[in-house]
Amino acid sequence: MRFKDVFSIIGPAMVGPSSSHTAGAVRIGRSARQLLGAVPSRAEILFYGSFAATYQGHGTDTAIVGGLLDYATDDPRIPDSLQLAAQSGVTVSFAEGKGLYSHPNTAELWLKSEATGQSLTMTGTSIGGGSIEIVKVNGFTVRFSGVYPTLIISHSDVPGMIADMTQLFKSHGMNIGFMSVDRKSRSGEAVTVLELDAAVSPVLIKALKRISAVRDIRMVDLNVAGEV
Incomplete structure (x- = not known):
């Protein structure tokens, strides 16, 4: 996907340290939250590539959970999102994914909402500057950025x-x-x-x-x- 403008390269207003590893991860989490249509009661998150190697040091784990809580990229609560998710009754687990992945910054999410009975599997990639691509939803190959409705x-x-x-x-x-x-x-x-x-x-x-x-x-x- 080509960047739409110079701001896509610079990155959005965000809680750091990295537009790819934090801002992009927030947007992946928010995309999953919107697709699920509710706060997940359980979230299993698999990281691939660079995400898997550095997710704790770069705050990718707190960022993607912040997205699941519907926080924007510059929300000051993001560093505390793991604790806030636990307080909200959200059970979160992280693991390193196995096998092939579509981009070095890839996350696969498995979500379940006990309140609605809905479940979701989604794969997203952070492609730089805070921009993302969602590439798989519930086993279907897709492509969208979330920038447009x-x-x-x-x-x-x-x-x-x-x-x-x-x-x-x-x-x-x-x-x-x-x-x-x-x-x-x-x-x-x-x-x-x-x-x-x-x-x-x-x-x-x-x-x-x-x-x-x-x-x-x-x-x-x-x-x-x-x-x-």
Whole structure:
């Protein structure tokens, strides 16, 4: 992914010491929190590559948990996030991942919310300057940054599905900046990711949910403070 502007290289306002190892980790955690839709009751975090080698020294562990608690990159509570998570009833474990990984700064998260019954697996990479790419969600290959309002739509792989969705975006005057699709098998489960130029209205979300093949819709927008 190319950097969007010079501020992507300099990095965001943040609690240090590293834009890649802390600010990027916060954003990975926040992306997972928004996808899960709740505070996780349990989080298992696997670090790969440089993350695995230096996560304690660079504060990657406290940063990614701060993201799970929905903290921004410059939130002063980040250094205390492990204790704050424990006080909130969140059980967190860290381990070094095994096998291949897509980027030297890679984290794989396994989350569970007892309150909602929802679970999530997600893999994210910190690509520099605090920028991230989410590359896998619940076993599907995806690609998004969280910089733009992003919909992750789980649906059945049926003919005309993409046309039905894009027609709705057209009728609501919404422009799609980037789209990717992955499926587990022909006519099986699929996921479509759409990065958009503007926030999605509740009316459009309801219209998308009325498509019979749609199973679930999640949204990630790291520019929004608090829950999406």
